[in-house]
Amino acid sequence: MTSSSVPPNTPRTLKTAKIKITTKCNRHCDFCIFAEGGQGENMPPDTFKQVLDRLALIPFQQLHINGGEPTVHRDFGTLSGLAREHFPKQVMVLGSNAITLARNQRLLDATVTYYDQVLIGCDEEHDNYDEVRAVVPVLRRAGKTVVINSVLEAIAPDRLGQLAALCDEYGAVHVTNHVHHVDVGQPANVLGGLCDRNVDRHLMIEVDGDCYRCFNAMAKNDSEFTVWDDDFAAKVFAPRRKHYDFCLKCHEYRDSGLQVVPALTRHTASV
Template structure:
């Protein structure tokens, strides 16, 4: 993926050329779960891995390292189902990029446990209820609660730090009880969010009002077909493609700047969230006295960085 840059057309906007701290790589749409009512990725057991090849993803990671990306998050679907998931994680680590794996933890192979134990890799997952009925009703897969809960326990036993997000999807889902259960298990990074009106959850057309105010600011996402978007929830705002192009060219394009302007800021009075770290898919509910005006704007996968910068 060769980079091209014409100084005569370069933008002076520093937000377009600033370093990207986080790049979300949606390497597959395949998932063992059959949930449909809230999944932003419209994933499922019959979905494909997309048109991006393993070499394409490696080239993206190479360019990400060159332009200063400090962390990539592998998402899906269920990213561990990609046949070259382990190779792609290793490729990012070889380029000195931190890795976060966002997994449903429904099934974890032994080689993946060893990968999650790597000091350069962090782990995040979603959880919905403290009962089989409540959790499985959201995922659409019987036995998913038992499997995910067991693998959270195994991760903690192995000394792996697990960040967990709870999305409040159904009436009577027992979200508060789920949080209490996770805390009792020893999980310390827990965040609660509502359903976001994008992907399968979009009632009519998706709206930028559903996005975290930090999409396109220090972050970006790449879809399974190579489309570059401001974040995983902002998939309805394509800004270009890495198939036959480059990330740098996308970030310096007029389209990227236009999309940035479309995304509303989320800053509460007297309390400013960390603008480079707030993730849009399920949001944070930071503990402590200080919370942004809309406390649902961060993702569970990076709780410490999402906490507001105030006391």
């Protein structure tokens, strides 16, 4: 199938829009390139509102609020409420390490009020086993989908077993992953066709409005446009003909066999 075989009026829907509301974090995981500890930057509420208005221009299924650690943003509750108000029908997903959620009832209440799903990174690097154990039962009792994600290079086998048991007990999902944002000396990928994950799948918006049609491609030169561009909505669904720089070292590369990714429109929209 080539891009020219896609019917001209095929509806385009993004699976996920992700807004990184802060680059601050309360942890310093070795493998993380997304956060800058306490030195990071918060997205101002006015900017966040404008980003929501821009997102209203495109169809998408899930809104992820992320960071850094999004709950350390001083306006986390207010921003979450605004997002829910803007997008009452979309699935709202919070990406968190759960540390502040376990220690601050107000933040936990805001999460229960506004979000449908909570994705929690949990391993030795996050060092948040106690907090995860405290928060998972509360979120599950409130009917939230909870996914615990552990980086295999950063967790001991007994900890993996304990997390799996916790998830079994409360009906949460446990997934594992490999470090994939960092060049850890692995050989470069042999890149054939474009990766099938970067069109009609994910849009990531950074604190400054830079956009990436992939959650992993974070080098500044991988940003193709900004949320402020007049033709932002068109650019989200525009053809992509180049690999991102990150694709060379990314564990998630999957050859679509295609040189122009929009050819996957109908396939990816159903994933």
